[in-house]
Amino acid sequence: xxxxxxxxxxxxxxxxxxxxxxxxxxxxxxxxxxxxxxxxxxxxxxxxxxxxxxxxxxxxxxxxxxxxxxxxxxxxxxxxxxxxxxxxxxxxxxxxxxxxxxxxxxxxxxxxxxxx
Amino acid sequence: xxxxxxxxxxxxxxxxxxxxxxxxxxxxxxxxxxxxxxxxxxxxxxxxxxxxxxxxxxxxxxxxxxxxxxxxxxxxxxxxxxxxxxxxxxxxxxxxxxxxxxxxxxxxxxxx
Numbered sequence: 001x002x003x004x005x006x007x008x009x010x011x012x013x014x015x016x017x018x019x020x021x022x023x024x025x026x027x028x029x030x031x032x033x034x035x036x037x038x039x040x041x042x043x044x045x046x047x048x049x050x051x052x053x054x055x056x057x058x059x060x061x062x063x064x065x066x067x068x069x070x071x072x073x074x075x076x077x078x079x080x081x082x083x084x085x086x087x088x089x090x091x092x093x094x095x096x097x098x099x100x101x102x103x104x105x106x107x108x109x110x111x112x113x114x115x116x
Numbered sequence: 117x118x119x120x121x122x123x124x125x126x127x128x129x130x131x132x133x134x135x136x137x138x139x140x141x142x143x144x145x146x147x148x149x150x151x152x153x154x155x156x157x158x159x160x161x162x163x164x165x166x167x168x169x170x171x172x173x174x175x176x177x178x179x180x181x182x183x184x185x186x187x188x189x190x191x192x193x194x195x196x197x198x199x200x201x202x203x204x205x206x207x208x209x210x211x212x213x214x215x216x217x218x219x220x221x222x223x224x225x226x227x228x
Contacts, residue, residue, distance in 0.1 A: 006158075009156065032214060036216075043206060043220055044206065044208075044217070046217070051214050090158060090159065096214070101147065102149075102166065102213050103149070103161060103174070104149075106160075108157060109158050
């Protein structure tokens with residue numbers, strides 16, 4: 001079975017500072033990895049994903065995540081955060097293939113609090 | 117706008133009451149899912165429907181039932197609500213695993 005652990009429940013950071021949100025996963029088979037963002041009182045939106053190939057993936061709003069197979073990690077980073085990045089971030093994993101039926105396993109979530 | 121629509125957005129129930137949460141998607145996706153979100157626990161899968169005509173239990177199915185009415189609609193029913201079912205419920209749909217889910221905006225349910 002797969003599992004996801006987000007190592008920090010809350011991450012406070014000042015505006016324009018760098019940030020890293022940590023995610024570790026457990027799986028004995030190859031996986032797809034996702035980061036979702038949830039702004040207050042909204043649903044979840046896909047931020048970025050790793051399927052295969054280049055281990056560094058980027059989003060359109062400046063976030064990036066690096067897949068590290070040996071450390072089973074998929075940490076999310078941004079070099080300079082804005083107030084508008086304040087949200088909850090979820091790491092998720094799925095096992096590709098018909099037997100898994102697309103089910104996503106989510107981590108517990110990390111609340112990013114950007115302070116002025 | 118294309119996407120996943122959930123109704124209602126808010127609901128307060130008394131213990132023992134029943135209700136159905138509605139979910140509809142207009143993207144012709146094959147698979148649909150119901151999750152609940154609780155503080156510190158992330159999202160946990162209640163039930164899912166991999167394709168029209170099939171439904172299966174997820175991680176936390178007790179106290180819930182589902183119906184895949186057609187390809188567009190996937191409803192979640194609470195037969196006898198309990199305070200432990202106070203949560204935010206999200207419906208999601210999926211066409212291909214590599215695309216990721218499309219989520220609805222959620223239903224905030226309080227059981228008193």
